[in-house]
Amino acid sequence: MKHEKAKELFTDFLKNEKNRITPERFEVMESALDYEGHFGADDLYIVMKNLKLTVSRATVYKTLELLVQCKLISKRNFGDNLTRYESNFKRKIHDHLICVDCGRIVEFVNPKLSKLPKQISDELGFDLSSHSFNIFARCKDTKNCKYNK
Amino acid sequence: MKHEKAKELFTDFLKNEKNRITPERFEVMESALDYEGHFGADDLYIVMKNLKLTVSRATVYKTLELLVQCKLISKRNFGDNLTRYESNFKRKIHDHLICVDCGRIVEFVNPKLSKLPKQISDELGFDLSSHSFNIFARCKDTKNCKYNK
C-alpha cells in the first residue's frame, strides 16, 4: 500500500492538532508525495483535476500548509515570489542552486553547511526551525542550459 | 552632498546600458538608499508619496530593478512571497535570521559561509551570481519577541 507510513504520520498529526480526518486531505497528501520535483500549490491542483480527483483549490492550499507543519513536505522559495513545495519523504536535507538564465534547479548536499544553521541560531539566541540556502548562478556549460544566450 | 558616490555609479550604469538619466530614477535611488532596513517596492512608493515626491508605482518598481542590476541595492526574499530590497551602500555581505513568531529579522555574518557559494557553484559547473541564506528560528528569550506566545 502506498505512502502507508506517511498516512500514519499525517493521521497522528491531524488528531493531535484537533484537525479532522477527511478523504480530501489524504488525496492532497498522496498527490503531493507523488509529485516529482518542486511544485506550486496550483500545479498540484491542476494535476489533481486532470486525474479527476475532486478537491477544491482552497482545500489544496490549506492542506499543503498542514503537510508542511507535520514535515511531510517542505516549503521553498526560489526568489520568484512563488511558493513551491517538495516531498520530504525518504529524502535527505539538501539545498538548491537556481540557474538565473533558465530557471533549472539543482539540488546539492554540502557537509560544511550541515551544522551551520543550528550553530548560528544558538549563537544568536534562537531555536532553529528551518533554513533556506539558495545559490543563484549561470551554467558554464552552454549545452546544459536550454535558454542560454 | 548626499549619496554622491551612488549617483556617479548609477549614472555610469545608466549610460552604459543605454538607459536614460531621469530625475525620477534619482529620486527613487535616494529614497531607497535612505530607507532603514528592508523594504518592499510598495513601502518605498508610499514613503515617497508621503514626502510629496512625484513618482508612479510603475517607475518605482522598474527603477528598483535597475538599482539591483547595478548592485546599489539587493533583492531579498524571506519566504513570504514578498520582494524586499535593502541598500548595499557601505554595507558588508550578510545573511538573515527570521523569527518565525514575530517576523523580526536579524542580520549576521559568518566566516564559515563566505566561501561556500562560490565553491559550490564551481563544483557544480556554474558561475556564481548571488546567494540567499535564511535561517528561520524562534526567540529563546521571550522578552525580545513581541509576539511570542
Next chain:
DNA sequence: ATTGCTGCAAAACGTTTGCACCTAT
C-alpha cells in the same frame, strides 16, 4: 448536535503591462 471542513466565487495582494503623453538624447 456541534464544530470544523469543503467548494465555490469573489476579493485581496503585490506586481506587471498597455497605452497615450512626455522628455532626454
Next chain:
DNA sequence: ATAGGTGCAAACGTTTTGCAGCAAT
C-alpha cells in the same frame, strides 16, 4: 526627431477569504 520613460489604470497570477452547505466527531 526619435527612442525610451513616465503615469495611470487596468490586468495579472497566486493566494486568501466569506459563506452556505456538508461531514466528521
